[in-house]
Amino acid sequence: xxxxxxxxxxxxxxxxxxxxxxxxxxxxxxxxxxxxxxxxxxxxxxxxxxxxxxxxxxxxxxxxxxxxxxxxxxxxxxxxxxxxxxxxxxxxxxxxxxxxxxxxxxxxxxxxxxxxxxxxxxxxxxxxxxxxxxxxxxxxxxxxxxxxxxxxxxxxxxxxxxxxxxxxxxxxxxxxxxxxxxxxxxxxxxxxxxxxxxxxxxxxxxx
Amino acid sequence: xxxxxxxxxxxxxxxxxxxxxxxxxxxxxxxxxxxxxxxxxxxxxxxxxxxxxxxxxxxxxxxxxxxxxxxxxxxxxxxxxxxxxxxxxxxxxxxxxxxxxxxxxxxxxxxxxxxxxxxxxxxxxxxxxxxxxxxxxxxxxxxxxxxxxxxxxxxxxxxxxxxxxxxxxxxxxxxxxxxxxxxxxxxxxxxxxxxxxxxxxxxxxxxxxxxxxxxxxxxxxxxxxxxxxxxxxxxxxxxxxxxxxxxxxxxxxxxxxxxxxxxxx
Numbered sequence: 001x002x003x004x005x006x007x008x009x010x011x012x013x014x015x016x017x018x019x020x021x022x023x024x025x026x027x028x029x030x031x032x033x034x035x036x037x038x039x040x041x042x043x044x045x046x047x048x049x050x051x052x053x054x055x056x057x058x059x060x061x062x063x064x065x066x067x068x069x070x071x072x073x074x075x076x077x078x079x080x081x082x083x084x085x086x087x088x089x090x091x092x093x094x095x096x097x098x099x100x101x102x103x104x105x106x107x108x109x110x111x112x113x114x115x116x117x118x119x120x121x122x123x124x125x126x127x128x129x130x131x132x133x134x135x136x137x138x139x140x141x142x143x144x145x146x147x148x149x150x151x152x153x154x155x156x157x158x159x160x161x162x163x164x165x166x167x168x169x170x171x172x173x174x175x176x177x178x179x180x181x182x183x184x185x186x187x188x189x190x191x192x193x194x195x196x197x198x199x200x201x202x203x204x205x206x207x
Numbered sequence: 208x209x210x211x212x213x214x215x216x217x218x219x220x221x222x223x224x225x226x227x228x229x230x231x232x233x234x235x236x237x238x239x240x241x242x243x244x245x246x247x248x249x250x251x252x253x254x255x256x257x258x259x260x261x262x263x264x265x266x267x268x269x270x271x272x273x274x275x276x277x278x279x280x281x282x283x284x285x286x287x288x289x290x291x292x293x294x295x296x297x298x299x300x301x302x303x304x305x306x307x308x309x310x311x312x313x314x315x316x317x318x319x320x321x322x323x324x325x326x327x328x329x330x331x332x333x334x335x336x337x338x339x340x341x342x343x344x345x346x347x348x349x350x351x352x353x354x355x356x357x358x359x360x361x362x363x364x365x366x367x368x369x370x371x372x373x374x375x376x377x378x379x380x381x382x383x384x385x386x387x388x389x390x391x392x393x394x395x396x397x398x399x400x401x402x403x404x405x406x407x408x409x410x411x412x413x414x415x416x417x418x419x420x421x422x423x424x425x426x427x428x429x430x431x432x433x434x435x436x437x438x439x440x441x442x443x444x445x446x447x448x449x450x451x452x453x454x455x456x457x458x459x460x461x462x463x464x465x466x467x468x469x470x471x472x
Contacts, residue, residue, distance in 0.1 A: 071459035104414045123439070128453065130439075145437060153458040160456060166432020171234055171452060172424050178235070179420030194416040202413065 032129035032150040033122045035157045039067040040117045047112045060106045069151065069158035070098050076160070077174045078188070081181050085188040093188060096195040103199060114138040117146070127151060128160070234452045236349050236427050244351040248419050251356060255401070255408075263401035275399060277319045282396050283330060284310070284318020288374050293333035297341040302436065305331055332433075335372065336365025340434040349423055357426040 046059055064070070074097045075082050085093065120132040131148040149161040149170075161170040177191055184190030238244060266275070287310040294302035305328055312323040324330070339361050340346075347360025355366070370376070379385060401408065415421045 069458055072457060075459065076453075076456050126454070127456075149453065151456070151458050158458065160458070161453070165429070166435075166437060167425050167428045171428065172421060174452070175235060175424035176415060176417045176420045179417045179423075183417075191416070198414070198416055205413075 031122065032148075032157060033119045033131045033133075035067075035150060036131045036133065036148045036159065037117070037119050039063070039159065044112075057103075057106045061102045064102050064105065065098075067159055069153060069160050070094075070101075072151075072153075072158070073101075073160055073170060074098065076170060077177050078191075079174055079178060081178070081186070081188050081191075084186065089188045089192065092192050093195075096192050096199070100195050100199055103202065107202070125149070129157075234424075236423050237346065238349040238423065240348060240350070244349060245419055247351040247353055248422075251351065251354065252418070254354070259397060259401050260405075260409075263398050263405060266398050267402040267405060275402065276321075278395065279399055279403070280313070280321040281318045282392060282399070283321070283332075284313050285375065285392065286332065286373075287313075287318070289335075289369050289372050290331065290333045292372050293335055293338045293369075296335075296338045297333065299333075299341075299436075302331060302333060306333065331436075334362075334365050335368040336362035336430070337434050339365055340430075346427065346430075349427075357422055359427075359430075362430065 042063055043060070046056055046063065049056065049059075051059070071094060074094045077097065078085065078093065082090065115138070116136045118134045118136055120134060122129050122131045124130075129150045129152075131150060133146045133148065135144040135146055137143075145165055147163040148159055149163070150157050151160050161168055163169070180191045180194055181188060270278075287306060290306040291303065291310060294306050309323040309328045309331070312326060312328065313321055316322075344361050346362075350358050350360060350363055352358050352363065358366070375389065376385065411421065412418050
């Protein structure tokens with residue numbers, strides 16, 4: 001369990017900014033590994049940038065929207081409930097989900113401790129490319145295994161999932177969302193309310 | 208002796224249950240006793256908030272990191288015989304060599320100094336739940352155990368068998384002392400675990416919309432990764448697809464609707 005929990009927070013850390021390690025492979029435009037490395041590079045540049053917290057969070061939000069397939073992920077997380085939701089619900093859900101995801105990730109910005117992301121390789125997995133990498137800490141010999149699931153869209157490559165020590169962020173959230181909806185008589189609105197309540201709580205606690 | 212018999216039959220009973228498993232949606236956790244599980248989960252969570260979290264906080268703040276490291280190393284070393292036995296039972300020669308070498312390398316200091324990790328032999332826990340999975344047993348229903356936390360039928364059976372595999376239970380004749388030692392070991396292990404993951408567990412809770420469901424799926428995914436010893440799923444190795452639920456993934460090209468205000472009501 002220990003590694004699970006640490007791993008889960010690491011996603012937040014990654015989002016909070018990691019360096020692409022020097023071991024990143026050559027930057028061919030077609031290479032998913034390079035794409036992931038590029039994202040990590042930009043995220044770490046943001047952490048080091050001398051700007052206000054609000055500015056950094058805005059920049060981070062844009063970065064995540066550029067590199068992650070946010071609407072696609074949002075739809076995937078809702079699973080079969082996407083089709084049962086009304087158009088207004090879909091829109092409200094996507095907005096709540098995106099804000100929520102970006103906010104929880106960017107909370108960790110200040111806890112960055114010099115970790116590096118080392119890209120190990122890429123394998124094909126159906127329609128996806130899966131990039132294997134490791135997070136290496138500067139002052140401990142602990143490592144975390146990280147996999148990035150990347151898909152080719154019309155708008156270029158996009159990240160759709162991060163798997164940390166075997167735990168998929170997207171699958172975890174998908175199961176959690178399904179549980180909320182199921183326990184509320186299949187109503188998608190219940191999930192939207194829960195997401196909005198949680199955001200309000202996190203903001204007021206100054207997180 | 209009678210207790211051994213009881214334990215064995217309990218384990219067999221639990222194992223028998225593993226054979227049958229209801230159908231669940233792809234990726235979902237089979238949880239037929241969810242209401243009871245949620246209740247136990249809530250009690251565990253309360254124990255965490257009231258007892259474990261404050262204790263772990265004090266432990267983390269008062270005991271220096273190197274000492275905590277020694278404690279963690281020692282606890283892991285105590286479990287070495289169980290790791291070794293399970294690697295053998297899984298027919299995992301690599302794991303057997305790995306864990307045996309770790310045990311030998313760390314034994315001069317009674318496991319308190321983990322020199323094995325420096326030699327490239329990092330921790331590699333194996334338990335009987337994993338062994339059963341390697342033998343082909345399904346997870347069985349999800350069970351939240353009082354104090355022990357998330358588990359399933361297979362892994363609960365595994366816990367019982369691991370207990371009887373543990374040589375410490377057969378050392379000396381002072382049964383009371385042995386029992387106290389085993390309890391102390393679990394308690395210290397729990398405090399150390401909570402201290403090591405202090406902020407992470409708090410965040411996991413704070414950022415979830417259904418903490419119970421989140422822990423339930425993480426447990427399943429993490430166990431699957433441990434059973435595979437962190438190697439990619441077999442389909443992927445064969446050049447096929449291990450996408451599972453991602454088969455239905457539909458990428459989107461339309462930019463997400465940007466709402467003007469960032470305020471929240």
